[in-house]
Amino acid sequence: MMNRPLLGLLAGALLGVLDGLTALLSAPDLAGQIAGIVIGSTLKGLLAGLITGVIARWIAKPGVGVAVGMLVSSLVTAPVAYLNATGYKDPSFYWKIMLPGALVGAIVGYVILRYGKPPRPRAEAT
Numbered sequence: 001m002m003n004r005p006l007l008g009l010l011a012g013a014l015l016g017v018l019d020g021l022t023a024l025l026s027a028p029d030l031a032g033q034i035a036g037i038v039i040g041s042t043l044k045g046l047l048a049g050l051i052t053g054v055i056a057r058w059i060a061k062p063g064v065g066v067a068v069g070m071l072v073s074s075l076v077t078a079p080v081a082y083l084n085a086t087g088y089k090d091p092s093f094y095w096k097i098m099l100p101g102a103l104v105g106a107i108v109g110y111v112i113l114r115y116g117k118p119p120r121p122r123a124e125a126t
Contacts, residue, residue: 001115001116001117002115002116002117003053003116003117004053004054004056004057004112004113004116004117004119005050005053005054005057006053007049007053007111007112007115007116008048008049008050008051008052008053008054008056008108008112008116009046009049009050009053010049011045011049011107011108011111011112012045012046012047012048012049012050012052012104012108013042013045013046013049014045015045015049015104015107015108016041016042016043016044016045016046016049016104017038017041017042017045018104019041019044019045019100019101019104020034020037020038020039020040020041020042021034021038022100023037023041023096026096026100027093027096040080041101044073044076044077044080044101045104045108047076048069048072048073048076048077048101048104048105048108049108049112051072051076052065052068052069052072052073052105052108052109052112053112053116055068055072056068056109056112056113056116057119058119059113060113060118061113062109062110062113062114064113065109065110065112065113065114066106066109066110066113067109068109069105069106069107069108069109069110069112070102070105070106070109071105072105072109073101073102073104073105073106073108074098074101074102074105076101077097077098077101077102077105078098080097081093081094081095081097081098081101082094084097085097
């Protein structure tokens with residue numbers, strides 16, 4: 001078993017790549033920019049996965065991990081979604097970025113709690 005922050009990094013990066021590739025389906029007119037989109041999504045996934053993994057050190061329930069993953073990923077993704085929606089003057093970009101980002105966060109949160117190494121119980125001071 002891998003420690004939770006490291007697993008969060010790996011799962012976030014892998015799912016970030018897949019998230020970026022979904023732009024080919026949701027916005028095919030941006031196919032010429034797919035490399036930048038995939039790199040940006042991978043970086044978002046890395047950051048959200050690391051933060052979720054660190055927080056998950058204190059969480060025991062997978063449902064809470066899913067919620068934390070969604071929240072962290074949404075917070076990391078929101079500025080990018082806002083900038084794209086206003087930059088392209090197309091509000092649909094907000095949802096095309098936020099929804100896959102939140103889904104990635106939920107999956108990362110679940111993976112971390114399900115497959116990550118639980119923290120060692122702390123020794124009680126006597």
